[in-house]
Amino acid sequence: MKTDSVWNFFFPELTKKFFIRFGIVLVTAFIFFKFICLPLFINGRSMEPTYGARGLNFCWMPVFWFSTPKRQQIVIVRYAGYDEMLLKRLVAFEGEAVEFRNGVLYIDGKALDEPYVKYPCDWNMPVRIVEKNKVYVVGDNRSMLIDEHKFGQVDKSRIAGVPLW
Amino acid sequence: MVKYIIIALAVLLGACALWFFVFRSTDEAKIKKQFQILAESASKAGEETAATLYLKSASLSALFDDHCSLDVAHSFVSGSYTPEEVSSKMVQAHKLFETATMKIYNLTVRMDGENKASAIFTLRFTGKSKNGASFDETREIEASLIRKEGKWLFCAFKIAQVIER
Numbered sequence: 001m002k003t004d005s006v007w008n009f010f011f012p013e014l015t016k017k018f019f020i021r022f023g024i025v026l027v028t029a030f031i032f033f034k035f036i037c038l039p040l041f042i043n044g045r046s047m048e049p050t051y052g053a054r055g056l057n058f059c060w061m062p063v064f065w066f067s068t069p070k071r072q073q074i075v076i077v078r079y080a081g082y083d084e085m086l087l088k089r090l091v092a093f094e095g096e097a098v099e100f101r102n103g104v105l106y107i108d109g110k111a112l113d114e115p116y117v118k119y120p121c122d123w124n125m126p127v128r129i130v131e132k133n134k135v136y137v138v139g140d141n142r143s144m145l146i147d148e149h150k151f152g153q154v155d156k157s158r159i160a161g162v163p164l165w
Numbered sequence: 166m167v168k169y170i171i172i173a174l175a176v177l178l179g180a181c182a183l184w185f186f187v188f189r190s191t192d193e194a195k196i197k198k199q200f201q202i203l204a205e206s207a208s209k210a211g212e213e214t215a216a217t218l219y220l221k222s223a224s225l226s227a228l229f230d231d232h233c234s235l236d237v238a239h240s241f242v243s244g245s246y247t248p249e250e251v252s253s254k255m256v257q258a259h260k261l262f263e264t265a266t267m268k269i270y271n272l273t274v275r276m277d278g279e280n281k282a283s284a285i286f287t288l289r290f291t292g293k294s295k296n297g298a299s300f301d302e303t304r305e306i307e308a309s310l311i312r313k314e315g316k317w318l319f320c321a322f323k324i325a326q327v328i329e330r
Binding site: 125150 | 327
């Protein structure tokens with residue numbers, strides 16, 4: 001009896017109902033994992049300790065269908081198609097002045113309270129004004145050398161979503 | 166069992182139909198073919214004989230217009246190259262690398278007129294240099310093509326500047 005059920009699980013009876021069910025599952029899974037919840041593999045230290053250097057996550061895309069990103073929200077930015085994306089924290093919007101002084105991030109001359117930055121930082125960067133239709137993103141791991149860390153302004157349209165967890 | 170064979174045949178038939186529709190000889194298909202040749206000629210699986218290298222460099226130079234511009238923000242490699250220069254650069258690069266694989270994903274072709282087209286794609290370049298260093302770079306690239314004597318030729322490449330400080 002048990003063997004039969006295992007056999008039926010792997011080799012089900014090929015009825016019309018089975019094909020319809022199978023088709024629906026296939027199409028739904030494709031749409032869900034392609035346009036709604038994109039699987040991604042984290043590879044890099046720029047968001048430590050919030051996210052480890054390696055891990056599995058999903059990019060939840062509907063989040064910005066009816067809303068806009070908020071300051072200090074973690075966002076996923078399309079870097080090269082949907083094959084390579086950047087996991088960063090949004091820190092400034094268009095028209096705002098961004099500056100790093102002795103490791104402290106200043107937005108429009110005011111220090112931003114960043115409880116998520118746990119590692120020591122000594123970055124210095126002169127003031128930059130975020131251009132139109134762009135946002136400024138940076139990772140949480142500021143202990144890396146500034147030249148080794150990918151951060152800066154990106155087109156708003158490149159924000160794909162947020163990590164699911 | 167007969168049913169499974171019928172399904173396998175149906176899947177095979179479907180794949181053939183898909184192949185026919187994807188690769189039929191439209192302008193878009195011809196352009197995609199050029200990209201395929203570009204990726205194959207630029208790649209290196211292992212040791213290459215002088216003849217292989219010569220054939221690859223010849224097929225590569227045949228893909229380019231008389232002057233092909235390369236635009237990489239803030240880089241010395243930006244400039245205009247002739248087909249001979251492109252193939253000579255390729256030969257130099259192949260001598261530096263043990264293995265090199267160029268893969269093109271998410272290729273979207275847009276016709277900008279009867280004899281002009283542009284394409285946007287994700288390029289992944291992986292491999293190992295002769296001194297043992299591994300590399301893995303993924304970039305989003307915009308390309309322009311021009312039709313001359315019925316043949317689509319690359320006339321410009323621009324690496325998308327996604328994130329800028």
